[in-house]
Amino acid sequence: MIEFKNVEKYYGDFHALTNINLKIESGETVVLIGPSGSGKSTLIRTVNGLETVEGGELIVNDQDLANKKTDMNRIRKNVGMVFQHFNLYENKTVLENIMLAPRLVLKRNKSENEKIAQALLAKVGLADKGNSYPKQLSGGQKQRVAIARSLAMKPKALLFDEPTSALDPEMIGDVLNVMKDIAKDSDMTMLVVTHEMGFAKQVADRVIFMDSGKILEDAPSAQFFDNPKEPRAKQFLSQVLNH
Numbered sequence: 448m449i450e451f452k453n454v455e456k457y458y459g460d461f462h463a464l465t466n467i468n469l470k471i472e473s474g475e476t477v478v479l480i481g482p483s484g485s486g487k488s489t490l491i492r493t494v495n496g497l498e499t500v501e502g503g504e505l506i507v508n509d510q511d512l513a514n515k516k517t518d519m520n521r522i523r524k525n526v527g528m529v530f531q532h533f534n535l536y537e538n539k540t541v542l543e544n545i546m547l548a549p550r551l552v553l554k555r556n557k558s559e560n561e562k563i564a565q566a567l568l569a570k571v572g573l574a575d576k577g578n579s580y581p582k583q584l585s586g587g588q589k590q591r592v593a594i595a596r597s598l599a600m601k602p603k604a605l606l607f608d609e610p611t612s613a614l615d616p617e618m619i620g621d622v623l624n625v626m627k628d629i630a631k632d633s634d635m636t637m638l639v640v641t642h643e644m645g646f647a648k649q650v651a652d653r654v655i656f657m658d659s660g661k662i663l664e665d666a667p668s669a670q671f672f673d674n675p676k677e678p679r680a681k682q683f684l685s686q687v688l689n690h
């Protein structure tokens with residue numbers, strides 16, 4: 448589904464990603480962890496073309512994103528993204544937020560669009576919020592709407608960039624539970640940047656540890672948490688787990 452081959456990324460002179468090699472199979476849930484500034488957001492944003500790459504190959508859903516001619520609209524139809532700050536349209540209701548892209552991009556008809564949107568709202572525990580505006584919702588509710596909105600496009604893969612980092616602690620569990628449910632769907636590929644080690648441990652098939660723009664470790668979740676190989680991964684884990 449997603450494959451990085453010797454990918455390089457620069458911001459001006461700054462080398463943000465160095466020789467990234469990573470393969471994510473369809474249906475896998477992969478968590479990306481590492482210290483602040485290690486390149487996690489940059490990496491995840493390259494997968495749906497929000498950041499360009501300068502070298503190597505980046506294959507997403509059979510298309511090479513390192514090739515300038517690649518059709519980004521086709522990529523974005525198949526790869527959804529959930530952001531730290533929700534990015535909902537404040538002047539649209541919850542239902543309108545969820546129905547917008549399927550209407551414009553997929554040309555889904557109104558009654559089917561509404562039916563799918565309502566079902567997704569029920570799935571994220573917000574069946575009664577369709578006519579609310581984002582400002583009437585808590586952060587955790589907004590994030591669940593953002594997840595429903597991504598799912599409405601029926602993507603093959605979902606990217607999550609620190610989806611719980613902006614939430615009050617009591618809201619985090621509800622959002623993680625929705626993400627756990629999605630991860631159980633064996634057709635959905637998920638790549639998640641998070642500091643939630645419990646989620647990584649319980650839900651991820653694999654954990655990728657990054658530092659200074661490089662992947663230092665790529666291991667099955669249980670193996671990574673029981674016995675990280677890289678000294679820097681060990682040190683990182685001992686800091687975040689004892690926090």
Ligand SMILES: Nc1ncnc2c1ncn2[C@@H]1O[C@H](COP(=O)(O)OP(=O)(O)OP(=O)(O)O)[C@@H](O)[C@H]1O
Nearest residue numbers: 458459461463481482483484485486487488489490
């Ligand atoms: N648009 C940009 N222009 C220049 N430098 C950038 C840009 N975006 C990110 N960087 C730099 O690239 C490096 C990696 O940033 P990135 O946001 O990918 O890290 P991160 O691991 O996601 O960090 P955090 O956990 O703090 O969100 C950082 O040194 C950052 O300052």
